[in-house]
Amino acid sequence: MKAVVFERFGEPSEVVEIRDVPLPEPGPGEVRVRMIATPVNPSDILVVRGRYGVLPKLPATPGFEGVGIVDKAGPGLLGRWVEGKRVAVINSAGGNWAEYAVIPARQARPVPADIPDDQVATFFVNPATVIALARHVLAVPKGEWLLISAAGSTLGRMLIRLGRHDGFRTLGVVRRPEAMEELRRLGADAVVSSSEGPVEDQVRAITGGKGPRFALDPVGGEAGAAIFRAMGDGGKLVLYGSLTGEPIPVDPRQVISARKSIQGFWLGHWMRERSIPGALLVFRQIANLIRAGVLESEIGGRYPLEQIREAVTQAEAVGRSGKVLLEFNPKS
Ligand SMILES: NC(=O)c1ccc[n+]([C@@H]2O[C@H](COP(=O)([O-])OP(=O)(O)OC[C@H]3O[C@@H](n4cnc5c(N)ncnc54)[C@H](OP(=O)(O)O)[C@@H]3O)[C@@H](O)[C@H]2O)c1
Numbered sequence: 001m002k003a004v005v006f007e008r009f010g011e012p013s014e015v016v017e018i019r020d021v022p023l024p025e026p027g028p029g030e031v032r033v034r035m036i037a038t039p040v041n042p043s044d045i046l047v048v049r050g051r052y053g054v055l056p057k058l059p060a061t062p063g064f065e066g067v068g069i070v071d072k073a074g075p076g077l078l079g080r081w082v083e084g085k086r087v088a089v090i091n092s093a094g095g096n097w098a099e100y101a102v103i104p105a106r107q108a109r110p111v112p113a114d115i116p117d118d119q120v121a122t123f124f125v126n127p128a129t130v131i132a133l134a135r136h137v138l139a140v141p142k143g144e145w146l147l148i149s150a151a152g153s154t155l156g157r158m159l160i161r162l163g164r165h166d167g168f169r170t171l172g173v174v175r176r177p178e179a180m181e182e183l184r185r186l187g188a189d190a191v192v193s194s195s196e197g198p199v200e201d202q203v204r205a206i207t208g209g210k211g212p213r214f215a216l217d218p219v220g221g222e223a224g225a226a227i228f229r230a231m232g233d234g235g236k237l238v239l240y241g242s243l244t245g246e247p248i249p250v251d252p253r254q255v256i257s258a259r260k261s262i263q264g265f266w267l268g269h270w271m272r273e274r275s276i277p278g279a280l281l282v283f284r285q286i287a288n289l290i291r292a293g294v295l296e297s298e299i300g301g302r303y304p305l306e307q308i309r310e311a312v313t314q315a316e317a318v319g320r321s322g323k324v325l326l327e328f329n330p331k332s
Contacts, residue, residue, distance in 0.1 A: 003098030004308050004326075007059045009050025012312035016048060016062075018305060024102040026074035031082060031105045033089050037121040038066030038096040039297075040315035040324040042218075042241065047094060048312070051245060053266065056094055063096025065089060067120035070108055071100070079105035086111065088123040092268055097308070099328055112287055119290050122297035122323055125267065126155045127286040129240065130295060132270050134162055137238055137263075138214045142167035145212035147203060149219050149227050150243060151191065152179040154297050154323055159216070160188045161294040168214075171206060173199055173227065176319060194223060203230035211235060221246030233258045240265040298322035 001023050006015040026032045044062040046052040066089040073079030087108040095101050111120045140146045146163060148156050151172025163170035164187040172183050177193040184191055192202040204211055211232030217224040218241025225248050228237050239248070239262060254260050271279060289295040300322025303311035308326065315324040 001099040002305055003061045004063075004305065005059050005061055006048055009048065009055075009058075012045055012048040013309045016308050016312060018308060021061075021098070023100060026072055026079065026102050028075045029079065029105055030074040030076075030102050031070045031079045031108050032072040032074075032100055032102050033068035033087065033108060034071045034100055035066055035068040035089065035096060035098065035328045036086075036117055037302075037325045037327045038063050038089070039122050039125075040311055040326065041065070041125055042243065043125065044094075044097070045312065045315065046242075051242075061095045061098050063098070063101070064091055064094055065122065065124045066091070066096040066101070067111075067117050067123070068101070073105065076105055081105075082108045082110060086113075086117075086120065088120050090124050097305075097326060099305075109283055115287060115290055118299050118325065119296060121325055122154075123286060123290070126158060126297065127290065127295040128271065128282055129265070129267050130155060130158045130162055131282055131285055131289075132267065133216055133238060133240065133265060134159060134166065134168070137265055137270075138216070138236060140166075140168040140214050143169065144214060145169045145171050145189075145207055147171045147173070147212040147215040147227060147230060149173045149215075149217045149223055150241075151183055151188065152176075153218070155218070157183070157186060157298070158295050160186050162289070163187065163189070165289070165292065165294050171203060171212060173203075173223075175223075178319070194226065199223075199226035200230040207232070216240060217248075218243055220244045220248055222249075224248040225250065228254065228260065228262065231260055233260070235260045237262045238265050239263070299325055301325070302327050304328075 003021045005019045068089050070082045073083045090107040091103045152174050160170045169189040172188045172191040180191040190206045213235050215237040217227045220242045221244035301324045
């Protein structure tokens with residue numbers, strides 16, 4: 001089969017290549033999935049750069065999620081049950097950027113037929129994170145402000161639509177002023193741009209001087225610090241990404257006397273803490289919220305496997321709109 005392989009960590013457009021590799025065989029409790037499509041997510045790019053929290057042994061194939069058909073089951077009941085079904089391919093070890101992937105049978109999640117392939121390809125990473133952050137980790141009450149940086153990201157857009165759905169108010173921060181109007185139209189209650197003056201001043205003006213009590217940042221560096229400063233007393237900031245790769249400078253007095261706090265979030269840890277019924281509930285909520293358009297991913301580009309270098313470049317292009325998908329045997 002063909003697979004995207006990288007032998008050393010580095011710039012994705014330089015180190016990834018297509019190779020012929022042996023077809024993998026599923027072991028006990030595993031299934032093999034024939035992949036239909038898989039997204040290029042920031043976490044995949046971080047793995048290739050060698051900057052993700054957990055890194056694979058090299059050579060490796062990236063890809064944490066996607067959609068495919070289970071074509072072979074190893075020994076075990078669960079595998080036999082999903083054989084032949086279309087599934088969301090949740091691959092916590094990575095390896096979905098290939099024509100076939102082997103994963104634990106419990107991580108092959110059948111998805112109702114009315115949800116299209118594109119949305120099954122992007123079913124898990126961002127939607128589950130949005131539900132976890134807004135409804136569980138921060139549990140943003142109705143009517144409260146949620147401050148969101150990188151608000152134009154696929155995940156930021158989902159948070160904005162969930163705010164409308166669940167009744168909390170969203171205040172988005174973007175780096176490009178051109179993105180502001182579109183996010184307002186999407187349903188953001190307010191949008192500011194870091195290019196138009198200090199973020200904390202703009203946020204305080206919108207929230208009546210007090211600042212929001214809830215905030216999310218995947219950017220880090222000075223952008224993350226501005227989000228922290230903009231929050232009101234007692235504010236909680238959850239860091240869930242590191243798009244700049246830079247540390248966030250924090251004034252200790254803001255933590256001590258203003259009682260602001262910072263915590264981290266990683267979906268892998270959070271899902272491991274769910275019970276089986278709890279995880280099933282998350283999957284059901286995702287399916288319903290995709291149907292309602294709330295957790296839908298906009299698709300910004302489709303590439304065949306052979307164009308992997310173009311795909312990884314486009315996935316990080318400034319101002320691109322929507323997720324980049326790698327497609328296997330695309331219809332021309
Ligand atoms: N912790 C977890 O478990 C978890 C789970 C899911 C996602 N995430 C994180 O969530 C974030 C968003 O994911 P996604 O799939 O929605 O991403 P995406 O659709 O690829 O969007 C990336 C966004 O980040 C913005 N951006 C990139 N670099 C930036 C910088 N240096 N400063 C300010 N903005 C920057 C881009 O802005 P422009 O529009 O201006 O180009 C774009 O809107 C990523 O960091 C990802 O790793 C974390």
